[in-house]
Structure formats: C-alpha cells, structure tokens
Amino acid sequence: MSILIGRETRLVVQGITGREGEFHSRQMLEYGTRIVAGVTPGKGGLSALDNRVPVFDTVGEAVRQTGANTSCIFVPAFGAPDAILEAVGAGIETIFCITEGIPALDMLPVVEVVRAAGARLIGPNCPGATSPGQAKVGIIPGSIHRVGRVGVVSRSGTLTYEAVQAMTDAGIGQSTCVGIGGDPIIGTTFLDVLQLFAADPETEAIVLIGEIGGSAEEEAAAWAAAYLRDVPMAAFIAGRTAPEGKRMGHAGAIISGGRGTAAEKVTALEAAGIRVAGSPTELPALLRASGYRG
Amino acid sequence: MKIQEADAKSLLAAHGLPVPPWAVARTAADARVAAERFLAAGAGRVVIKAQVLVGGRGKAGGVKLAGSPAEAEEVAARILGMEIKGIPVRKVLVGPAAVIVKEFYLGAILDRASRRIVLMASAEGGVEIEEVARTTPEAIHRVAAHPLLGLLDWQARELAFAVGLGGPQLRDFVRIARGIVATMRANDADLVEVNPLAIIRESGPEGYVERLACLDAKVTLDDSALPRHPDLEKLRDLDEEDPADAEARHYDISFIHLDGSIGCMVNGAGLAMTTMDLVNRAGGAPANFLDIGGGAKADRVSAAMRLILADPKVRAILVNIFGGITRGDEVARGLIDARARQERDVPMVVRIVGTNAEEAGRLLREAAFETAATLDEAAIKAVAAARAKTGGMA
Numbered sequence: 001m002s003i004l005i006g007r008e009t010r011l012v013v014q015g016i017t018g019r020e021g022e023f024h025s026r027q028m029l030e031y032g033t034r035i036v037a038g039v040t041p042g043k044g045g046l047s048a049l050d051n052r053v054p055v056f057d058t059v060g061e062a063v064r065q066t067g068a069n070t071s072c073i074f075v076p077a078f079g080a081p082d083a084i085l086e087a088v089g090a091g092i093e094t095i096f097c098i099t100e101g102i103p104a105l106d107m108l109p110v111v112e113v114v115r116a117a118g119a120r121l122i123g124p125n126c127p128g129a130t131s132p133g134q135a136k137v138g139i140i141p142g143s144i145h146r147v148g149r150v151g152v153v154s155r156s157g158t159l160t161y162e163a164v165q166a167m168t169d170a171g172i173g174q175s176t177c178v179g180i181g182g183d184p185i186i187g188t189t190f191l192d193v194l195q196l197f198a199a200d201p202e203t204e205a206i207v208l209i210g211e212i213g214g215s216a217e218e219e220a221a222a223w224a225a226a227y228l229r230d231v232p233m234a235a236f237i238a239g240r241t242a243p244e245g246k247r248m249g250h251a252g253a254i255i256s257g258g259r260g261t262a263a264e265k266v267t268a269l270e271a272a273g274i275r276v277a278g279s280p281t282e283l284p285a286l287l288r289a290s291g292y293r294g
Numbered sequence: 295m296k297i298q299e300a301d302a303k304s305l306l307a308a309h310g311l312p313v314p315p316w317a318v319a320r321t322a323a324d325a326r327v328a329a330e331r332f333l334a335a336g337a338g339r340v341v342i343k344a345q346v347l348v349g350g351r352g353k354a355g356g357v358k359l360a361g362s363p364a365e366a367e368e369v370a371a372r373i374l375g376m377e378i379k380g381i382p383v384r385k386v387l388v389g390p391a392a393v394i395v396k397e398f399y400l401g402a403i404l405d406r407a408s409r410r411i412v413l414m415a416s417a418e419g420g421v422e423i424e425e426v427a428r429t430t431p432e433a434i435h436r437v438a439a440h441p442l443l444g445l446l447d448w449q450a451r452e453l454a455f456a457v458g459l460g461g462p463q464l465r466d467f468v469r470i471a472r473g474i475v476a477t478m479r480a481n482d483a484d485l486v487e488v489n490p491l492a493i494i495r496e497s498g499p500e501g502y503v504e505r506l507a508c509l510d511a512k513v514t515l516d517d518s519a520l521p522r523h524p525d526l527e528k529l530r531d532l533d534e535e536d537p538a539d540a541e542a543r544h545y546d547i548s549f550i551h552l553d554g555s556i557g558c559m560v561n562g563a564g565l566a567m568t569t570m571d572l573v574n575r576a577g578g579a580p581a582n583f584l585d586i587g588g589g590a591k592a593d594r595v596s597a598a599m600r601l602i603l604a605d606p607k608v609r610a611i612l613v614n615i616f617g618g619i620t621r622g623d624e625v626a627r628g629l630i631d632a633r634a635r636q637e638r639d640v641p642m643v644v645r646i647v648g649t650n651a652e653e654a655g656r657l658l659r660e661a662a663f664e665t666a667a668t669l670d671e672a673a674i675k676a677v678a679a680a681r682a683k684t685g686g687m688a
Binding site: 077101106108141160184185214219239246279 | 404406407409410411423424427428441442478479482484516517518519521522548550552560561562563564565566567568570571572573574575580583585588616617618619647648649668669670
C-alpha cells in the first residue's frame with residue numbers, strides 16, 4: 001500500500017496544455033501514473049500527450065467521463081485558487097497544487113472550503129508525491145526512487161530529492177514520498193501526513209524533512225512522541241545558519257520574533273526521540289540506528 | 295515587502311482609520327515648514343520620526359519631539375544625519391505630538407497554524423509585541439477572523455473588553471479592529487500593526503475629549519501578491535534597497551546577502567539553506583543564500599554568478615544543483631560561459647546531479663572545473679579552496 005496516491009489513482013491534470021503541465025504530465029505517464037484526463041478551459045474535445053489523454057473544458061466533465069479521483073494543478077498563481085475550488089466542486093478527493101507564488105490570503109478561504117468538503121489539498125508550492133512503483137503526481141524526478149517501506153514527508157523540493165536519492169543509494173526504498181509545500185498556508189501539514197503514514201500498514205519507518213519558519217515540525221514532533229514511539233524515524237531541518245527576519249526563498253521559511261528557528265525544531269524532534277541528521281546524506285544511517293531493518 | 299510608516303498610515307487612513315495628520319520631509323527645511331503648519335493648527339509640540347525600514351528607531355534616537363519650528367529644523371537635521379542599524383535616514387515624518395492617556399497594541403497577522411488572520415491586542419502598548427510575548431504572554435489576547443466572513447463585531451468587542459476598553463471607546467475600537475483586518479485583506483498584507491493604538495486627549499469646544507488614534511503603523515506586504523497591486527509596488531523604498539536585490543528580482547533569483555566568504559548557487563530554497571548549513575559545518579561561512587529557481591537557463595546562471603562575485607568578500611564558490619526541472623547540462627554551459635567572462639579569479643566547486651548530470655559532468659571536466667560527487671564533499675572542498683585563497687581564513 002501507500003498513502004495519497006497508488007494504483008487506484010485516476011489523475012486529471014489541470015493546465016495540461018501549458019508548458020509545465022505538458023512536460024510533467026509526460027513524465028508522470030512514463031512513470032506509470034494513470035492520467036485519465038486533462039483540463040484546459042476552451043480546449044475541451046482535443047487530446048494531449050500524443051493523443052493519449054483526452055482534454056475537457058471543466059473538471060466536472062472530466063470526472064463524469066473518466067472517473068478521475070485525483071487532480072494535479074499546474075495553473076498560474078492567480079488562477080490556481082479557482083482551479084482548486086473547481087476540483088473540490090467536481091468531487092475530487094485528493095488535490096495536488098504544484099503552483100508557486102499564490103498570494104497567502106487567497107488560500108485562507110480555499111483551505112476552509114476544501115476542509116468543509118472533506119477533500120484533501122496537498123500544497124500549494126509543492127513538488128507532489130510519489131508512491132514508488134505505483135504512481136507519481138507532480139514534478140519529483142521518478143528516477144530517484146526505490147520501492148520500499150519508508151514514508152518521506154518534506155516541505156521542500158530539491159532537498160527532498162537529495163534525501164530520497166541518499167536513501168535509494170543506501171538501499172532504503174520508500175512507500176510514499178510527499179512534498180507538502182513551502183508556503184505559509186498549505187492544505188496538508190506534517191502532522192496530517194504522519195497520521196496517514198501511521199495508518200498505512202506498509203509504511204514501517206518515517207523520514208521528516210523540515211525547515212525554518214512556523215511551528216509545524218514541533219506539532220508533528222509532539223504527536224510523534226505520543227503515537228509513533230515504536231516507529232523508527234529520522235529527520236533533517238534546513239536553515240540552521242539562516243539569519244532572522246529574512247525570507248529564505250520559500251515564503252514560509254522565515255524566522256520572526258525569535259520563533260521558527262532550526263534549533264527549536266531540532267530540540268522538539270530530539271525530545272520526541274527522533275534523531276536529527278546534520279546532513280541529508282546521514283539519514284539512511286540514522287534510520288538504521290533508530291531500528292529500521294528494511 | 296516592508297513599507298515605510300507614512301505609507302502604512304496612508305493605507306490605514308484609506309480604510310477610515312483615525313490616523314493623525316502627518317507630513318514627510320526629506321530636508322530639515324521642509325521639516326520646519328511642516329512643523330510650522332502643525333503648530334499653527336494648535337499642536338503644542340510636534341514629533342519627528344526617522345523613516346527607515348528597521349525596528350528600534352526610538353531607542354536609536356530616531357524619534358524626537360520639538361516645541362518650535364526652529365527646534366523642529368534642528369532635530370530633523372540631526373535625525374537626517376543619522377544611521378539606524380547601518381541604514382542612513384533619508385526622510386522624516388513630522389506630525390502633531392499627541393497627548394497620550396493610555397497606549398495599546400493592536401495587530402493582525404497571518405497565522406500559519408490556524409490558517410486564519412489572527413488579530414492580537416494588548417494593554418501593553420508601545421512595547422514590541424515580541425517582548426510582551428516573551429515576558430507576559432498572558433497579556434496578549436487573540437481572536438481569529440473567519441476565513442470567509444472576516445472579523446466579526448463580537449470578536450472585536452471581545453478583544454476590546456479583554457484589554458479594558460469600554461464606554462465611548464468601544465465602538466471606535468470595533469471599527470478600528472475591523473479596519474485593520476480590511477486593510478490587510480485589501481492590500482494582501484501579511485502583517486498590519488498599530489503600536490501604539492492610543493487614547494489621546496484633545497481640546498475641543500466643550501473642554502477635553504478623549505478618542506482612539508493610530509499613532510504608529512507597520513505594514514508588510516505579501517510579495518506574491520504584488521503583481522496585482524501595481525500601486526503598492528510603487529511604495530517599494532528603492533533608497534533602502536541594495537542594487538543586488540533589484541538585479542536578483544529582475545532575474546527571478548532569490549538572493550540574500552550574508553557575511554561569509556563562500557558564494558553559494560543552488561536550485562531550490564530548502565537545498566540552498568542546506569548547502570549553507572553544510573558550508574558552516576565544514577568550518578566555513580556562506581556569503582549568501584541564492585536559489586536560482588526551477589528550470590534555470592544559462593542567462594540566469596550568469597546573473598547569479600555576477601551577484602555572487604559582486605561581493606568582494608567571496609573567496610570560493612560552491613554550485614550545487616539537483617536537476618529535476620533544471621537540466622544539469624544547461625547549468626554547466628552557463629557556468630562555463632560565465633567563467634569565461636568573469637573578471638575575478640575565484641575557485642569554484644561544482645556538484646551537479648539529476649537530470650542530464652552525465653552530460654554536465656563531461657562538459658565540466660573538459661573545462662577543467664573542480665567537481666564533487668556529494669553535497670558534503672562539495673562543501674568541504676569549497677571551504678578548503680577559500681582557505682587556500684586567503685592563507686588560512688575561510
């Protein structure tokens with residue numbers, strides 16, 4: 001098994017005819033993801049990716065015609081909130097929003113509507129997820145993965161690739177890797193993903209990759225201390241040397257008023273019994289040291 | 295994006311908040327003219343405040359009172375000659391000095407954990423809220439605005455009563471609280487702070503009146519929303535912006551200047567922070583945070599190289615690329631091209647993995663670049679190269 005995506009995923013790509021949308025849809029298809037539809041308003045009736053994927057005008061139509069249950073959004077920033085709400089309206093259960101640069105206040109009503117509808121939003125400004133050997137949704141390179149039993153959850157993109165590559169090189173495969181996104185307002189938090197991993201019988205260990213800003217790592221650590229004591233875990237926190245008050249690329253990565261520092265997060269994780277690596281390349285060894293035998 | 299107090303006050307005033315009048319002066323003579331006007335209109339004294347985008351102006355001596363036009367000119371001249379936290383003061387705000395009865399704090403922030411706009415109030419006005427949070431966290435009262443409906447009147451009343459406001463000020467407080475949240479939403483701000491919000495005493499036809507007024511204002515805007523607010527983009531204070539920051543913005547590069555000697559070029563914010571951390575762990579100090587973003591091509595690589603080399607402290611450069619959307623061979627070509635044109639000879643350590651890494655490796659070897667297989671190795675090599683360059687100091 002896996003979380004969020006797997007063999008049962010029937011994907012609709014919103015913005016499939018755009019440059020990014022088309023490029024990454026091709027990669028997803030090559031990885032084996034079942035892309036059943038694309039949506040671009042005004043291009044309904046056409047097909048994308050060398051005639052392999054039908055394009056619809058609306059997500060609702062795509063769901064009715066193809067039974068899509070998951071969406072991946074590559075719509076530009078100012079249109080992306082509407083795209084998320086359209087997916088919710090069409091009854092999509094799991095929505096990945098890859099788009100970067102959505103104004104934070106736009107996301108407040110969106111996450112509220114998603115929650116009220118019982119849907120799940122991952123992102124925005126996230127790389128997506130991969131369940132190795134089954135499906136990948138988003139922009140994570142497929143080649144870095146290996147099938148296995150470690151769940152990976154992270155706030156960043158390329159840093160996740162770095163950590164996953166290190167695991168794969170060390171022979172440690174993954175059940176699902178999820179990038180939850182680097183924005184301050186996101187649909188799915190570390191804690192949400194930990195709860196999903198905890199309920200997944202095929203995830204036997206967890207790697208958490210956090211960064212400065214906010215307190216989501218601390219909240220996840222507190223929950224892990226109570227509920228994941230028997231699960232081997234390792235973590236990495238980026239930004240130990242970041243200065244206060246500067247936004248380090250990600251809109252969410254900022255230390256303000258002395259809060260959100262890497263030191264606080266490392267302390268909280270270690271207090272929960274989770275070992276924290278000094279470099280992503282040390283994660284495989286820390287997992288083994290925490291009892292993972294896979 | 296941070297904006298100056300005077301601009302923040304304009305945004306609040308546009309939403310009907312009670313902001314006392316003010317003028318902005320770039321010279322002591324202009325400050326005198328403004329002071330004359332406010333004194334003639336009945337103010338007992340004027341306040342002169344440095345306009346810089348850093349906190350702690352008061353402590354640094356950047357906020358002073360004056361009782362006459364001549365004194366205002368003298369005080370303004372002194373403040374305009376100051377530097378506050380390394381930033382030269384280029385303009386001052388002049389306004390009537392209020393007679394303060396009591397000060398409060400009122401501010402709205404974007405709260406990530408609750409995914410709401412949270413409005414905070416405290417009876418400890420005039421003090422930095424971070425300070426209050428540290429010493430007396432129970433003195434800060436909070437309500438979360440509804441994500442669809444915004445701040446509701448009863449929530450604002452709850453805050454008012456919590457900080458001890460009632461009677462004639464209750465209605466004004468509710469209006470101000472709603473106005474702050476409205477200002478935040480209308481301008482896509484991630485912070486709107488009025489500190490102090492004060493009860494001030496003014497003389498009216500029937501003796502003294504007391505009313506609430508916003509005596510200071512701080513607003514920071516969400517950078518992601520600026521493209522749809524061209525009027526707000528104009529508030530960017532270019533006086534206080536490093537030219538390197540403007541160039542970085544032009545090329546869509548995230549760049550933050552730091553104090554070390556090892557220039558870093560990385561794709562992805564999390565990986566860029568990690569690269570800095572590993573440079574530090576290897577005994578060096580990063581000269582910058584630099585994320586060239588996804589899908590960077592040769593022109594962005596050259597621009598990043600220019601930004602890094604513009605810092606004379608840079609003694610070595612570490613390039614770390616994990617190709618996904620970004621193609622390693624394109625970055626390698628950009629680096630080769632940039633090095634051919636660079637004026638200063640600085641050792642460079644390059645590590646490229648992921649998409650088209652093999653081709654990148656071949657190009658870099660042919661051009662005799664120093665390469666590294668892992669991030670840890672790259673950091674160690676870059677620190678060593680910087681030490682060799684300076685004879686021991688990285």
